[in-house]
Amino acid sequence: MLDPLVGVGPLRFGMDSDEVKAALGEPLAGNSQVAADGRYWMQFQDTGLTCIYDRGMIMVAVAVDGLEGPCVQVGDTELIGRVPSEARAEIHDLARREGVRVRVNWSGDPEIAAWGVSMGTTQDWRRSPEGYAERQDSVITSALFVGPEFADDPYATAPIVHWSDVRQLGSNPGAWPVTSGHERPCWEWVPLERVGPLRFGMSPSEVAAALDGETPAGRIGAFPHWAFRRVGQWNLSEDRFENAGVSAHYWTHPDGVPRLGGVTAYGRTGPQVLHTGIPLVGVAPSALDAAVIQHVEKHDLGLRFSPSGVASPDGLNLEVGTTRVEDASVSEATFYAEHWEL
Numbered sequence: 001m002l003d004p005l006v007g008v009g010p011l012r013f014g015m016d017s018d019e020v021k022a023a024l025g026e027p028l029a030g031n032s033q034v035a036a037d038g039r040y041w042m043q044f045q046d047t048g049l050t051c052i053y054d055r056g057m058i059m060v061a062v063a064v065d066g067l068e069g070p071c072v073q074v075g076d077t078e079l080i081g082r083v084p085s086e087a088r089a090e091i092h093d094l095a096r097r098e099g100v101r102v103r104v105n106w107s108g109d110p111e112i113a114a115w116g117v118s119m120g121t122t123q124d125w126r127r128s129p130e131g132y133a134e135r136q137d138s139v140i141t142s143a144l145f146v147g148p149e150f151a152d153d154p155y156a157t158a159p160i161v162h163w164s165d166v167r168q169l170g171s172n173p174g175a176w177p178v179t180s181g182h183e184r185p186c187w188e189w190v191p192l193e194r195v196g197p198l199r200f201g202m203s204p205s206e207v208a209a210a211l212d213g214e215t216p217a218g219r220i221g222a223f224p225h226w227a228f229r230r231v232g233q234w235n236l237s238e239d240r241f242e243n244a245g246v247s248a249h250y251w252t253h254p255d256g257v258p259r260l261g262g263v264t265a266y267g268r269t270g271p272q273v274l275h276t277g278i279p280l281v282g283v284a285p286s287a288l289d290a291a292v293i294q295h296v297e298k299h300d301l302g303l304r305f306s307p308s309g310v311a312s313p314d315g316l317n318l319e320v321g322t323t324r325v326e327d328a329s330v331s332e333a334t335f336y337a338e339h340w341e342l
Contacts, residue, residue, distance in 0.1 A: 002074045004115040005148045008062050009070060011049075013147030017042075017057040024049065033162070041163040054159045060150055061160060066122040066142035074115055082141040084109065084121055085327050091119070106155055108172030109141075116151040118144040123285075123322050123329055125309070133309050135285040139324050168220045170240070176325045178282065179245070179269045187271040191316045192338040195263040196271060198248065200337035202260040204239060207248045217242040245270030251340070261340045267323035267332030275313070280333040285322050288331045292320075306342065317342065 002008055010023040021027070024044045031043035041052045048069030052061040064072055064080055072079045075098070077090045091110045095102045098114075105111035109119035120143060124136040150157045155166050187196030194200060197210040208214060216239035236258045239248045249262035265271050265281045273280050278291045293311055296303045302314030312318045317336035322329040336342065 002072050002079070002115065002117070002145060004074065004117075005146075005151060008064070008072060008145050011051070011059065011062055013060055015059045017053065017059070020051050020059055024051075039159050039162045041159075050163065052159050052163045061144060061146040061154070061163075063144050063163070064142060066140040067125060069142065072143065072145070074117065079117070079119070079143050080141060083327050084119075084139060084141050087119070087141045104172075104174045106166050106169070106171045108174040108176070111154070113151040116146045116148065116154075118146070118154045120144065121324055135289055135310065135322065137284045137286050137328055139327065139329050168218055170218060170242075176268060178325055178330070181272065181282065184245075184270070184272045184282065187265070187273050189273045189275065189335055191318070191335070195265070195273065195335045198246075198260060198263050200260050200262075203257050204236060204248070204250065207239065207260055208241075211241055211244045211246075214241050214243050216240055242269075249334070249336075249340075260337070262334055262336040264332065264334040267321075267330040268325060270332070273333060273335070275316075275318070280318075280320060280331060282330050282332075285320075285329055285331050288320065 007013055011020065024047060026045070027042040028045040034040040039054055041050055043050045046068070048065035048067065050063040051059050052063065054060045064070065066081050069080050075094045077094050079087060088110055091112070092102055095112060100112060100114035102110050102112050105118050107120050109121065111118040119141055121139040122142045124138045124140045125133050126136055128134045144154055144160070146154045150160065154160050155164070161167065189195050198207060202210065208216070218240040219236060220238040221234050221236045235252050236250055238250065241247070245266045247264040248260055249264065250258035251261040253259040265273055267282050270281055272282065276295055278288070278295060280288065289311060292313065293303070296313055303311050304314040305311055306319060310320055312320055317338065317340060319334045319336070319342055321332045321334065323332045
């Protein structure tokens with residue numbers, strides 16, 4: 001149960017790290033991160049909970065995963081593991097009855113300052129009859145819960161930024177338009193060499209020129225020492241091209257110029273890319289996963305699994321993720337150069 005602005009379940013905002021461990025047990029080894037200013041976050045094993053701390057080891061927020069996290073209710077409304085549109089409707093109904101305001105957060109989901117709640121989603125997975133984890137064609141709700149000092153704009157506050165920095169991502173107004181298949185250009189993919197007009201090794205200016213001179217809608221980069229933030233030279237890692245429907249991922253070349261090492265074709269709006277006749281972009285994840293495994297088995301090829309459990313043909317440096325379309329999800333493919341480490 002959520003106690004708005006006070007705590008979630010056995011956790012209370014303002015607890016120190018020892019009190020949190022007493023309530024939840026030991027955190028998951030390796031799943032934590034500490035910044036130079038003392039802020040940090042810590043994921044707890046088998047609970048689906050990530051606790052976020054401000055300076056002084058004081059817990060100020062809790063993120064609850066939609067797949068593994070506990071049930072959390074506000075009033076009579078369950079918030080976790082729900083169909084997003086159904087949860088949204090119930091949240092708005094409860095908010096009207098309580099006379100509190102609901103706004104839209106960065107991901108297009110409900111955010112209620114009076115409750116200290118910012119909703120989100122995660123890709124849904126289920127167990128097959130054989131016991132394997134399988135991606136579904138849907139997303140389910142997750143949530144971030146915060147104390148009163150961070151409730152007005154959680155994702156703009158320093159502790160939350162350290163855990164999940166979304167400031168450089170495009171905000172979503174609560175709509176997920178999808179480009180129809182016949183309106184998408186079809187790009188040729190030569191594994192480890194190029195995708196459409198983008199050849200691995202291009203500089204950012206060459207990438208923009210190959211995309212008809214499009215200016216990036218957003219840029220993501222980082223300083224070399226994340227713990228100390230703004231120390232050293234800022235390095236460009238990603239350009240987002242909304243018109244082309246792709247992101248360009250860079251690594252820093254010894255000559256100091258970022259070089260293209262990966263290309264993501266957006267699931268909702270990006271170009272279609274085929275592999276042995278299999279469409280990789282904008283299709284139902286379950287159908288794509290089945291087609292890839294069938295192709296690999298038919299031709300006796302190697303199969304690689306990503307850390308999240310997604311299968312792809314070995315040796316291609318291909319990563320097939322998903323992106324949200326309201327309550328559903330569609331495939332989104334990223335193609336990498338030969339020496340890019342996945």
